[in-house]
Amino acid sequence: MAKCNICxxxxxxxxEQKVEGVCSECKAKIEKVVLTTETYPERMNITDTIEVITAECAFGMNMFKDLFAGVRNITGGRSEAVQKTIRDSRRTALYELKKEAYEVGANAVVGIDLDYVELSGAGNMVRGCPDGC
Structure with missing residues (x-):
């Protein structure tokens, strides 16, 4: 039987939480962690600084997504498949950032910067990387 990675x-x-490796109680607590891009948010009273946390995720683009994205490069227009991969990458990375914050005892992450990088050497990988401070 699987165990929660946190408790x-x-x-x-x-x-359904088995996939993420956390129980439903821990997931509910993780979801309460506040994320903001502001360095000094006015609505929050920061009483303690814990540590710098980061989260990364790398999503692979399958052959078909890559092929259709290549066609879009020639013909122009938006690639819904690539956009979905980037959106999923962002959501996953932000959830991982919340999880990291919860694990160190934080209730918020301020000063988030979200970057996307193409990992060409890894075969069309898209990486979402929020860095919290």
Missing amino acids: ESKIGFFD
Whole structure:
């Protein structure tokens, strides 16, 4: 039986949280972590600085997405497949950032900077990287 990566409680075989490796209670707590790009947010009272945290994720583009993106480079227009991959990369990286913050005892991450990098040597990988400070 799987265990939660955070609290080590058992996760049921059919529990949808098994994929993410956290129980539903820990996921609810992770979702409460506030993310902001502001360095000094006015609506928040920062009482303690814990540490710098980061999160990364790398998403592969399959052969078909790459092929259609290449056609879009020639003909022009938007590639919905590439946009979806970038969107999924961003969402995953921000969730991982919340998870990292929760694990070190933070309730917010301020000063987030989100960057996208193409990892050409890795075969058309898109990497979303929010750096929290």
